Amino acid sequence: MSFMEYAAAPESTSILNIRPHYGLFINNEWVEGRGESFTSISPSTEAELFTVSEADGRDVDRAVTAARAAYDKVWSRMSGAERGKYLFRIARILQERAREFAVAETVDNGKPIKETRDVDVPLAAAWFFYYAGWADKLDHAGLGANPRSLGVAAQIIPWNFPLLMLAWKVAPALAAGNTVVLKPAETTPLTALMFAEVCQQAGLPAGVVNILPGKGSITGRALVEHAGVNKIAFTGSTSVGREIARSVAGSDTKLTLELGGKGANIVFDDAALDQAVEGIIQGIFFNQGHVCCAGSRLLVQENVHDEVLERLTRRLATLRLGDPLDKNTDIGAINSREQLETIHRIANTGEAEGAERWTLDCAIPDKGFWYAPTIFTNVAASNTIARDEIFGPVLSVLTFRTPAEAVTKANNSPYGLSAGIWTEKASRMLTVADQLRAGVIWANTFNKFDPASPFGGYKESGYGREGGRHGLAAYLAKGEGR
Amino acid sequence: MSHMSIPKTYKLFIGGKFPRSESGRVYDVHGPKGVFLANVAQASRKDARDAVVAARSAQSGWAGATAYNRGQVLYRIAEMLDGRTEQFVAEIRSVTGASDKVARAEVHAAVDMWVWYAGWADKYAQIAGNANPVSGPFFNLSVPEPTGVVVSVASQDTAYSLIGLVSAIAPAIVTGNTVVVIANEAAPLAALSFAEVVSTSDVPGGVINILTGSAAEIMPWLASHADVNALDLAAASGLSTVEWEKAAADTLTRIVRPRAAFTSLSVDRIDALVETKTIWHTKSLA
Numbered sequence: 001m002s003f004m005e006y007a008a009a010p011e012s013t014s015i016l017n018i019r020p021h022y023g024l025f026i027n028n029e030w031v032e033g034r035g036e037s038f039t040s041i042s043p044s045t046e047a048e049l050f051t052v053s054e055a056d057g058r059d060v061d062r063a064v065t066a067a068r069a070a071y072d073k074v075w076s077r078m079s080g081a082e083r084g085k086y087l088f089r090i091a092r093i094l095q096e097r098a099r100e101f102a103v104a105e106t107v108d109n110g111k112p113i114k115e116t117r118d119v120d121v122p123l124a125a126a127w128f129f130y131y132a133g134w135a136d137k138l139d140h141a142g143l144g145a146n147p148r149s150l151g152v153a154a155q156i157i158p159w160n161f162p163l164l165m166l167a168w169k170v171a172p173a174l175a176a177g178n179t180v181v182l183k184p185a186e187t188t189p190l191t192a193l194m195f196a197e198v199c200q201q202a203g204l205p206a207g208v209v210n211i212l213p214g215k216g217s218i219t220g221r222a223l224v225e226h227a228g229v230n231k232i233a234f235t236g237s238t239s240v241g242r243e244i245a246r247s248v249a250g251s252d253t254k255l256t257l258e259l260g261g262k263g264a265n266i267v268f269d270d271a272a273l274d275q276a277v278e279g280i281i282q283g284i285f286f287n288q289g290h291v292c293c294a295g296s297r298l299l300v301q302e303n304v305h306d307e308v309l310e311r312l313t314r315r316l317a318t319l320r321l322g323d324p325l326d327k328n329t330d331i332g333a334i335n336s337r338e339q340l341e342t343i344h345r346i347a348n349t350g351e352a353e354g355a356e357r358w359t360l361d362c363a364i365p366d367k368g369f370w371y372a373p374t375i376f377t378n379v380a381a382s383n384t385i386a387r388d389e390i391f392g393p394v395l396s397v398l399t400f401r402t403p404a405e406a407v408t409k410a411n412n413s414p415y416g417l418s419a420g421i422w423t424e425k426a427s428r429m430l431t432v433a434d435q436l437r438a439g440v441i442w443a444n445t446f447n448k449f450d451p452a453s454p455f456g457g458y459k460e461s462g463y464g465r466e467g468g469r470h471g472l473a474a475y476l477a478k479g480e481g482r
Numbered sequence: 483m484s485h486m487s488i489p490k491t492y493k494l495f496i497g498g499k500f501p502r503s504e505s506g507r508v509y510d511v512h513g514p515k516g517v518f519l520a521n522v523a524q525a526s527r528k529d530a531r532d533a534v535v536a537a538r539s540a541q542s543g544w545a546g547a548t549a550y551n552r553g554q555v556l557y558r559i560a561e562m563l564d565g566r567t568e569q570f571v572a573e574i575r576s577v578t579g580a581s582d583k584v585a586r587a588e589v590h591a592a593v594d595m596w597v598w599y600a601g602w603a604d605k606y607a608q609i610a611g612n613a614n615p616v617s618g619p620f621f622n623l624s625v626p627e628p629t630g631v632v633v634s635v636a637s638q639d640t641a642y643s644l645i646g647l648v649s650a651i652a653p654a655i656v657t658g659n660t661v662v663v664i665a666n667e668a669a670p671l672a673a674l675s676f677a678e679v680v681s682t683s684d685v686p687g688g689v690i691n692i693l694t695g696s697a698a699e700i701m702p703w704l705a706s707h708a709d710v711n712a713l714d715l716a717a718a719s720g721l722s723t724v725e726w727e728k729a730a731a732d733t734l735t736r737i738v739r740p741r742a743a744f745t746s747l748s749v750d751r752i753d754a755l756v757e758t759k760t761i762w763h764t765k766s767l768a
Contacts, residue, residue, distance in 0.1 A: 126617065142609065144750075238734070245731035250724035257734065414733070433761050435542075437630075443763040450616035454624050454760050459711070460734045468614050470624060470758050482750050 006320070009327045011113045015100045018107075018190065021051045024059055024213065025196035027066040028206035033059050035214055040189060043110035044324050044333035044368040052189050055212035060181070060222040063210040067152040067179040068228055070207030075179050076149055080136030087132030087175055089202040094125035094167075097198070101191055105163055106324045108190035110333030110369070111287050113325050123449060124167035127467075130451035131171035134472060138176065141472045144482030149177030150254055150475060151230035154223045156216070157192075158236045159185035159335050160290040160391075164449075166192050168466045169233050170209060171451075176475035178231065181210045183220050187336045189213040216240065229253060233474060235292070238389075238415075238460050256464025256474040258292065258456055260389040261417030264410035265295030265446060266432065268403070269304045271422035275444065277311045280395070283420055283446040285319065285373050288334055289393040292461075293418035295446055297386060299406050302399045309377060309397065313358060316373055321362045331393065334369040343371050343392035349384040350376045355396070381412055389415070403428060407435045416458030420446045439465070492522045492670065494529060494694065495677030497536030498687020504528045509695070511670060514579035522670050525693035527703045530662065533691040537631045537660040538709055540688025545628050545658030553603030556656060558683040560596035563589070566679060570644060570672055577669040578640045591745075592648045598747050599652040606657060606752055619765040626756040628658035629736055630711030633704045635664045635697050636673065637717035637744065643669035645745050646717055647676060651690055653751035654714060662691045662704065670694040697721055705729040712736035712755055717744040 021037075023030040035054030042049055055063070075083070094101065101124075102116040111120075138147050153173045157165035162184060173180050184192035192211050199209045212219050216236070224232050224244050234244055235258040248255050265283045267276045283295025300308050324332035334340040351357055355376040364370045371392055379386050379396045386396045400406040410419055419438040423429050433441045439457045442448060449455065454470035456462060464474045492511075493500040502508075505526035511519045525533075544552070563570070567589050574585040610626040632654040637646030643666045654661045665673030673692055680690050693700060698721065705713055705726035713730050715723050719740035727737050738754045 241734065242731050245734060246728045249727035249731060252739070259734070429763070433759075439757065439759060441759065441761045443761065445620065445762055445764050448616075448618070448620065448762055450614070450618070450622070452614045453616050453622050453762070454614070454758050456758070458629075458757050458759075462734060463736055465758050468624065468760075469612060473753075478750055482748070482753075 006328045008323070010323060010325045011103055011106070011327060013103055013107065013325065015103055016107070018050050018104070022189070022193045022213070023053050024055050024063070025193065025211040026059070026063045027210065028200060028204070033212070033214070035059070035218060038186070040108060040187065042107050042368075043335050044365070046367050049108060049190070052193070052213045054214040055219045057222040059212060060219060060226055063181045063212055064152055064226050064228040066207035067181050067210055070205055071151055071179040074205045075208050076177050080138060080177070083174060083177060084132045084135030086202055086204055087128050087135060087171060090198055090204070091125045091128035091132060093198045093201050094121065094128065098122065098125065101163060101194065103325070104194060105191050106332070109159065109162060109188050110324050110335055112329045112332040113327055114329070115287060120161055120164045123451070124163045127164070127167035127171045127451040131175035135175040138472065138476065141469055141476070143473060143476050144479035147476040147479040150477060151178060152228060153178045153180050153231040153233060153475065154226065154229040155180055155182040156220050156223065156234045156236065157182065157184055159188040160287060160292070162188040163191035163195065165235055166195055172466070172471045173233070173475045174208065176472055178475050179208045181212060181223060181229075183212050183214060183223055186213070186215050231475065234258070241462055257462035258464070258466060259460065259462040261292045261294065261415045261457065261461050262297055262387065262389055262413045263293055263295045263418040263420070263438070264297045264299050265420035266299045266406045266410060266422065267301065267304065267308055268423040268425070268428065269301040270424050272424060272444070273304065273308060273311060276422040277308065277315050279420060279422060279444070279446040280312055281315060281319070284395045285331060285393050286447050288332055288371070290335060290339070290391055291447065293440060293447065295418070295420050296390060296395060298395055298397045299400050299409055300397060301406070302401050305399050312375070316360050319360065319373060321360070321370065321372060322365060331373060334371050334392065337369055339391065340369040340371060343390055343394065346384060346388055346390045347374060347392070347394050350379070350396070353380070353383045353385070355379045355383055355385060381409060387413065403432060407432060411437045414460040417461035418442065489520065492520045492674040492694070494523045494525055495674070495680065495690070495692040496529065496533045497691065498681065500677065503695070504532070511577065511668070513576050519576055520671060522674065522694050525695040525700055527700065529693060530700045530703050531707070533662040533693060534631060534704070534707055534709055536688035536691055537662050540686055541628070541630055541660045544655070544660055544686055544689045547658070549604035549607065552656065552658065553600045555684050556596055556600035556603060556652065559679060559685065560593050560600060562679045562683045563596060563676070564593045566675070569675060573671045573675055574643060577643065577671055580641075588645050592645045595645065595648050595652055595747065599656045602749070602752065603656050609749070610753065610756065614760070621763040621765055622760065624758050624760045626657060627759050629755050629757055630659060631709060632659045632661045632712045632714055632755055633710050634661050634714040635701065635718040635721065636666055638666055638668070638697065638720060640666060640669040642666070642745060644672040644676065647673045649745045649751070650714060650717055654755050655689055657752060657756050659712075659755055660689045662693065664697045664700060665692055665694045667694070667696055701726050702729060705735070706732060708733045710735055712738070714738045714755065716741050716751070
C-alpha cells in the first residue's frame, strides 16, 4: 500500500440474517407464490443471496382480497391518530434496524454502504415519521374537508432505491387510510421482504401491507390490471408508465407515475466552480447514476467549459470504485447485468455519433457488474446520449453561451423531472428556475431529497407528486369545498 | 322602414383571428323547430393542429404575465360578456328554445364564473404552494405552474352551450395555460360569439382557441398530439373518451376524466391543470 491509499474498511455482514428463501407476504403471513421462484444475487460479487417465490395472477388476487378486507374492516375505520401511531412505530423500527437495512440494501443492490447508511435508510425512516404526523391532520392538507382514502393501492417500485421507494409509496398511502399491495423490483426484493418483518414487529393489522415479489411482466401486470385496485402508483421506465396509463384509460383508477428523466445541470460562468463540480458529481455519479432525476446532461457556459472539465476530471480521479460494503467506496456496482448492457449499448452510440469519451482510469473488480465513471464532451443536442436516459454513470456535456440558450437546451427534452442551476447571481437563478420545465429544481445543490419536499415530473417524466403535503393528494379523493 | 337583417358568418377562433375552416367545410345549425340559423365552420384536423400551434406560441407569454394582469384580463372578459347579455340570451334561445329566464340565468352564471376565476389568479399560488421545512440548510418552495397547452371539450349538452364553454376555459387559463376548446356541436353560436368577447378583452391571441365541429372527428388528433399537455374531459360524459385517453397515454398527457358537476365553481378544476415545481436553494452566510 502506497502513500495516500486507503486500507480496506468493509462493513461487516454479520448483522444480516437473510433467510435462504422468501415467500410472499400476504395478510401478515408468509406464503409460497405460485409463480416460478427466482434467485437474487449480489451485483458486486454475483454470489447467490437467497431465493424468492414469484406471485402470479392468483397470488395477486389473494393479496388484493386481503388488502380489501383490511381496508373495509380495519384500516379505513381506524382513527387517523391510531393509523399515525403505527407509522411512527414503523419509523422507529427502521431507525433501530438501520444498520441491518443499510447492509442488506448494499448487498442486494450494489450501491455503496455510505449511501445506504447516510441516505436510503435514514430517509426511509424519515418518510414514515413525516407521514405518520399527517394521518390525523388530513383536513388540513388543502384537499377540502374530510378527504377520503381511495381503497387498495397497487404500488410498483424500482431497483435503484428499493427501501426508499417503498417508503415513498407506503407511508403516504397508509397515512391517508389506504391499504397496500406492493411489488418490489425483481432484482432488489430483500429490503421490502425485511420490511414485511417490520410490519409484523409494529403489529400492523393483517392485510394492510402486502408484498409480492415478481417480474413486472407477470406480477406487475396482474397487479395493475386487477379490477379490485383503486389506485396505482408506479415508479420506473417511461415505456412501462405509458402502458399503465393506457391500461387505466376509461376507468376510475387513480394513477400517479414517476418515470424517466434526462436532467439538465446548468453551470453559469459566475458559479462557484468547485461547488459546482461537487454538484455535477453528486448529480450523475451518486448511486452509479441509477437515478431518474440524475443531472445527466451537463450544460456549461462556453467560456468556462475547459476549466470545469479540468476540475471535474481531476476531482473524479479521487473517486473510489469497488466493494460497495467498503466505507470508502464512492462508486458501487451496476445493479444487474441487463442494466450494464443497456449502459454499454447507449454509451457506445456516443463515440459513434461524434462525441469524445473520457473514462476514469480505475481498477475494475473481476466479478460483478461495473461501469467506470464516463464523461462525453463535444456532445450535440441531437445525439442519442443527450436524449435517451442511460441510467448509469455517464455524463453528456453540452455548452451554451447565453442564459436563454441554456433554458432552451435544458427544456429540449420530452422529460421534465429535474434540473440544476449553478450561479452566484440570485436574480438569474430565480428567472432560470421559473423558465425550466421540470418538477424539481436544485439551485447550487443537486440530488437532495426530503420527506417534506414534493418530488415528481413534468411532461413525459410522469404525473403526481411524492413527498410533502402535495404527496397526500395521490392517495386521497378531495373532500367538500375543493 | 323595415331593416333587413345581416346574418353573421360564424367562423373559428384561432390565434386571435377568425378563420374559416381550412377544409372549407361548414355544417348547418338549426333552431328547435328546425329553422335554419347558420352555416358554422366545421373544424378539421388541420384547424386543430393550427390551434395547438397558436396555443403553444402564446403559452409562455401568458404564463409569464403577472397574476394580477391575468386576473384583470379574466375580469375584462366578464365585463365584455355582461355588456352583451342580450345578444347571448337571444342566441341561446334561438338554438335551444329556452325561456328568456333560463337563458338569462345561464349568461349571468357565465359572467359570475369569470369573476370568480378572475379573483383566483393572484391567490391560487398561495393556497396551492407552500414552503417545505426540509431537514437541512435549504430554502425550499413548492409552487404551482400551468401544465401548458390544454385541450378541453365543452359540454355537448345544449342546455350548457355558454356556461359549459366557460367552465372548459376559465380554470385552465387562470394559471397561465392556453386552451384549444371544442365547442358544443349542436349549439355552437354562443361559443363563436364568445370568441368576439375574447377578442375585445385584452386576451393575447392564441390563449383561447375555439373550434366548432365534431369532437369525435377532431379529438383523436388532439389527444395524440405530442405538443398537448393535458386533456380536460370533465364535461365529456356521453362521448367515447377511452380511445382519446389511450392515445394521450403515449406522451403522458394529463387527463381530467369526465365528471358530474363540471360547471360548479371549484378549485379542483384549477388543481387538475397545474404542475407543482419545487425549488431548492442552499442557505449559508458564506
